[in-house]
Amino acid sequence: xxxxxxxxxxxxxxxxEPYAEALRAHLSECAACRAAADRLTAVDARLSAHxxxxxPRPEFDARLRAAIARAERERHxxxxxxxxxxxxxxxxxxLRAGSILDGIAAVGVGATxxxxxxxxxxxxxxxxxxxxxSHGGTFATSPAVVLGTVTIACVATVVGGAARWVLxxxx
Amino acid sequence: xxxxxxxxxLRNGRSDEAFERVLATYRRRVHALAYGILRDRDAAxxxxxxxxxxxWKVLPRYDGRAQLSTxxxxxxRNASISALRKRRPEDSLSEPAVLExxxxxxxxxxxxxxxxxxxxxxxxxxxxxxxxxxxxxxxxLEERSVEEVAGMLAMPAxxxxxxxxxxxxxxxxxxxxxxxxxxxx
Numbered sequence: 001x002x003x004x005x006x007x008x009x010x011x012x013x014x015x016x017e018p019y020a021e022a023l024r025a026h027l028s029e030c031a032a033c034r035a036a037a038d039r040l041t042a043v044d045a046r047l048s049a050h051x052x053x054x055x056p057r058p059e060f061d062a063r064l065r066a067a068i069a070r071a072e073r074e075r076h077x078x079x080x081x082x083x084x085x086x087x088x089x090x091x092x093x094x095l096r097a098g099s100i101l102d103g104i105a106a107v108g109v110g111a112t113x114x115x116x117x118x119x120x121x122x123x124x125x126x127x128x129x130x131x132x133x134s135h136g137g138t139f140a141t142s143p144a145v146v147l148g149t150v151t152i153a154c155v156a157t158v159v160g161g162a163a164r165w166v167l168x169x170x171x
Numbered sequence: 172x173x174x175x176x177x178x179x180x181l182r183n184g185r186s187d188e189a190f191e192r193v194l195a196t197y198r199r200r201v202h203a204l205a206y207g208i209l210r211d212r213d214a215a216x217x218x219x220x221x222x223x224x225x226x227w228k229v230l231p232r233y234d235g236r237a238q239l240s241t242x243x244x245x246x247x248r249n250a251s252i253s254a255l256r257k258r259r260p261e262d263s264l265s266e267p268a269v270l271e272x273x274x275x276x277x278x279x280x281x282x283x284x285x286x287x288x289x290x291x292x293x294x295x296x297x298x299x300x301x302x303x304x305x306x307x308x309x310x311x312l313e314e315r316s317v318e319e320v321a322g323m324l325a326m327p328a329x330x331x332x333x334x335x336x337x338x339x340x341x342x343x344x345x346x347x348x349x350x351x352x353x354x355x356x
Contacts, residue, residue, distance in 0.1 A: 011336050016315055039343040046292050046346070047339075051311035056202045060216050064194075067224050075228070 001026040006033045015044040095168040099161035106161070110154030113147060174239040186231040193226055193243070201247045203312040204323050207305045208251035210297065214258070218250045225250075244323045295345045303338035306331050 001009075001022045009023050010033070019027065019037075027034045128146065173196045180189035201222050206215035225246060233239070296304055302324075309320040310331070317335070321328040 011340050012332075014315070014317065014332065014335070015339075036343075039347050040339055043339055043343045043346060047296075047307060047311040047342070048315075050292055050296075051308060054203065054206065054212075054312060055199060056216055056219060057212075060202075060219070063216075064220050064223055067220055068227050071224050071228060 003030060003033055006030065007036060010037055010040060015041075092168040095164055099165040099168070102161040103158050106154040106157035110151060113150045113154075177239060178233075178235045181231065181233060181235075190227050190230050193230065193239075194223060197240075197243050198223075200313060200319075200323065201243065203309055204244060204247045205251045205254075207308040207312075208248065209255060209258075210304075214254055215251075218247070218254050222247050222250050238322075240322050241325075244325070247323075248325070291346065292342075295342055299338050299341065303334045303341070306334035307338040307342075310335055 003026075006023055006026045009020065013019070013023075027037055173192060177189045177192045177196075180186070180192065198219070202215055202219040205218040205222070206212060209215050209218065222243070226243065233242070296307060299307065305324060306320060309323055310317065313319045313323070317328050317331050320326075321331045324331065
């Protein structure tokens with residue numbers, strides 16, 4: 001083996017690999033290649049000593065355990081919220097359905113009253129008096145007051161239904 | 172073999188024990204890989220912590236289709252590269268770019284020659300091209316296993332060997348120069 005081949009073989013050899021017989025023979029008689037081999041061995045020793053000391057610091061484990069405990073708490077909180085949301089869902093659906101029905105009824109009643117007033121306040125007054133007299137009484141309230149009361153009730157019902165709808169959709 | 176035992180524990184619903192095995196087996200390796208990429212001990216510990224918290228969350232769903240070590244090293248590489256990107260937002264780094272041979276960036280700089288060999292070594296390693304530095308760092312951290320380093324870097328073992336040979340030759344030459352100057356002084 002000549003020096004060129006010996007250097008190639010030294011360069012290609014991993015630190016823990018034994019020397020091949022031919023390389024060993026060459027190193028025993030060539031001081032320059034032996035020095036090159038010694039330099040590589042010294043580099044290996046220095047690198048092992050340098051990197052062999054590199055470990056996560058002692059406090060790493062405590063920090064990691066704390067981070068995992070935090071993640072565990074967050075996971076439990078997330079699970080609890082999901083369960084609560086699932087349990088509340090049927091009630092929320094009922095609430096939304098009730099809101100819709102309230103809204104439809106309020107709009108219907110309001111529209112009817114307004115249509116009657118627009119058609120004829122006299123007709124409404126006669127209708128109210130007739131209804132009152134059929135029960136043996138009289139109706140002395142102005143149709144405008146009736147209209148205002150019904151309108152306020154309808155608007156309040158619609159607003160209330162809308163508010164319940166909004167609330168039912170919040171987590 | 173540790174990976175098989177971890178998978179058995181998971182299949183038996185013993186995910187806490189499986190995680191403890193993962194931590195015992197990969198604690199040093201995950202930290203080493205993060206350190207090799209980030210070159211910063213604090214940042215490497217932060218990434219290692221994030222990786223293990225993530226593993227704690229997802230380990231119960233690990234089904235064994237991918238090799239455990241490959242999976243863990245991929246998570247670690249991605250987390251390290253994300254941390255590197257946050258630290259150096261001006262660089263548009265991708266994993267191949269980080270692991271790509273960037274010799275031109277570092278080989279132009281001559282190794283430091285004004286320190287004694289013992290103290291010069293970390294600087295000389297730091298000045299190696301990225302792939303050579305990663306290969307050397309992980310090889311000596313990982314009990315000299317080329318296969319393990321290849322798995323960590325997702326590289327063929329022969330490529331790791333090549334980087335290792337080049338790095339050792341470069342370091343030997345640089346340290347030889349340092350020692351010569353020290354002896355002459």
